[in-house]
Amino acid sequence: MKTFRSEFTPAFISQWIPGVLIERKALSIKNAAELEEADQNSVCFYQNKSFYNKLLTSKAGLIFVPADFDENLLPETNLLKVENPYIYYMMLLQKWLELEKPALNTDRHSSVVVHETAEVAEDVEIGANTVIAEGVKIGSGSYIGANCYIGKNVELGKNCYLYANVNIYEDCRLGANVILHSGVIIGADGFGFLLHQGKQFKLPQVGNVVIHNDVEIGANSCVDRATLGSTVIGEGTKLDNLVQIGHNCVIGKSTIICAQVGLAGNTRVGDRVYLAGQVGSADHVNIGDEVMVGAQSGVAGDVAAGKKVFGYPARDAGLTKRIMAAEKHLPEVVKHYRRKLKETK
């Protein structure tokens, strides 16, 4: 249950969110909750029929329901009939959070270290124990949490939000509205070594990372710097937690990369691609626009735009599903084959 500082009547909420209000009780809405934990100050939503029993017993003060919902089923509850309860509910939360967004606090604890050459916009908030190295530029409206380290010559655009304990290596560049969660590491060295006379020689990694506007990166994810040039995360792309992006990868726009995905060096990923959890790619692979890759798949070669692939190795998703279905019969088929073989000898 999320309790907000501000509170609203159902009537007020129905002015924000387009729909038909069925009002039965006067009360204040102060929190957002799941149906089963709701109290009379909660706003909830109902969309999926598997939650029907929870709906009937919910104590919520206001429930978003589908436009064709029979309001007589809940004769004493305030209802808001909307086109898509889940989406409209999320819109309400979005507005509510926006309204309550705390103002940036420009007071700085004595533990904050900002190098004299750094250019930090006046309104930027910097958390305790954060270190801003020389030559860093941070755009207006940005929030830098506690315990962060921003390396030399890093540039951040406007309205970035870095949670506590984010680390950015030198020379990396972030656009505007970038969100980095705790534990994110941007710009560590690409993994390049050369075995020579039995020893591994480190190949210098002198490129950087460029992250475009509106990117969000999840907790403990890593984006390595390029060997030369830049590792690039395109505008509006979202990475989940514990993701690994190798050196010189170039990721397109509005792409979704789920948790624990690992892209080897020089992978190219298009726009609006969907990589499910724990997917891996070989290096120098091209994944086209709007490709969908199923969970845990191993992408070993190029994937044309629009394709759905899945499996280890990643193949056409339909083929992999047929193979997986057929596999169940494999022990029997092999047994049969080997018996036949014996008989014919």
Next chain:
Amino acid sequence: MKTFRSEFTPAFISQWIPGVLIERKALSIKNAAELEEADQNSVCFYQNKSFYNKLLTSKAGLIFVPADFDENLLPETNLLKVENPYIYYMMLLQKWLELEKPALNTDRHSSVVVHETAEVAEDVEIGANTVIAEGVKIGSGSYIGANCYIGKNVELGKNCYLYANVNIYEDCRLGANVILHSGVIIGADGFGFLLHQGKQFKLPQVGNVVIHNDVEIGANSCVDRATLGSTVIGEGTKLDNLVQIGHNCVIGKSTIICAQVGLAGNTRVGDRVYLAGQVGSADHVNIGDEVMVGAQSGVAGDVAAGKKVFGYPARDAGLTKRIMAAEKHLPEVVKHYRRKLKETK
């Protein structure tokens, strides 16, 4: 080799640990070691016969051996015959560590930041450069390491132990005796986006994380906050390193989740489940009590209580093993089939 501050005679140890002492030499036991690195002040154990040669040449001052061990094989060594050498040895270490557990140090370095509204029990130790935000509550006996960030309104129960550099986002709740290792991130946003007109819109994540008593979470693991409601880790459950728990997952009690496992959103996991390393689950999957899932498996559907599953996709473990055995013959079977096909054309 772990050297302790306190030291004991074999006779004293045999009062702690039930068994039969065969004493040959007077000496002090000061450290816990493996057989091959041991010196005359070491206590070791011997259980697995593959270590027999190491046993014979060990310089250990005291060795825990099985109850039926022939003590004439080591005529000059102090032996403690016990029911289960490994377990009883671990019991000794546990007692020893407990005895030497340092008292909490309530002195605070000037870099520590505790918000004036936080309610921190008097005996809590807080490491340097740690930040405790407003409204936080921390129970008696807890230890918070250096460089941690505890967000707004987080509650920690009694006797929690947070290693250095743990991050907890706002509103999350931890029970008593919770252990979080370095780099753990609790409560980062669930991964929810909606593709609309070619852009990814962020779905607000306003739930929290609830961690019950006696949970331990390994280094660099992440537990995401719920979209609405709570992501829950049940009492006594243990997570290894680099684990990803998605938003709204509900994990039962005394469950084991090995390294690099990833659970997508809304996964339900029962009590005393065992998920081996690198397992992944699809979202909205139910995994029943006492299920065992083999390493790297992909759990794509519900798994009934008590089942052993394995593979990609996860299936009955016996079936997967038979498929894997049969696969070796697959190239030959396919070759044979295709030859036949040609002949009949």
Next chain:
Amino acid sequence: MKTFRSEFTPAFISQWIPGVLIERKALSIKNAAELEEADQNSVCFYQNKSFYNKLLTSKAGLIFVPADFDENLLPETNLLKVENPYIYYMMLLQKWLELEKPALNTDRHSSVVVHETAEVAEDVEIGANTVIAEGVKIGSGSYIGANCYIGKNVELGKNCYLYANVNIYEDCRLGANVILHSGVIIGADGFGFLLHQGKQFKLPQVGNVVIHNDVEIGANSCVDRATLGSTVIGEGTKLDNLVQIGHNCVIGKSTIICAQVGLAGNTRVGDRVYLAGQVGSADHVNIGDEVMVGAQSGVAGDVAAGKKVFGYPARDAGLTKRIMAAEKHLPEVVKHYRRKLKETK
């Protein structure tokens, strides 16, 4: 593009790097760039023919080309003909970085905490907000970044380089020239629990981690401490990001472990082994010298020295490739078999 502080003429560079200089223009080389982003002050290399079009249109001031390159193709560009453009280019970068390596800065911010019993060599640089616990020893020439935590009795050799936000638990030992990237956790507890009467009892983890000379460990990787004895990373071995090394693993020399690999407890890995991304090993497995393991493989049993294995489960790489090729026909084979079966009934 990496811009250096120092600049050189092509003639000067050709004194550093053995090759034949074809000089056409007098200019200064100040940066290292990819062919397409280069300007007249850039040095680039050309080796792979797929970059031929980029070569022809590059504005680079100096390009490393193969010894047999026809210099008339680029009549106005300074060229350095070398045996291996990529490697020689990397040698140049290495020398350049070495030359510009900043001197260690021994001034310490007031937020740095160094315990009075720690023995830190005089020339060591320690970043802001870093905590050095009691009994720590740090060798000469080492750099410890900001926000690090170095636990009790940890020893670091000479010339170690720890990026910001590295955490080392007590009693661990690092050799000389060890590089740890941000977010690395060394020495967290091994994952050992015993289910007894429905509860998980924690097995004490009293060993440590020993990291030999010239090891590099990537961002957010974890090396767990041994239950007893030591988890060992051998000389010159390199780990990529988000790698998990379980308790009591022993890794040999000059081995490469790619991103997101997970080794369960007690895995033994030889020298000059190559583990590709997302590989997992079962516990107590032996992987011999110079073994190569393909991406996402699951190593469930011992692998003899020199073998190439691949797959889930990991098998001879050639066999796995034949199985994967045959799998495409599996649905058809199974369909055929089941039809036959019906007919004979």
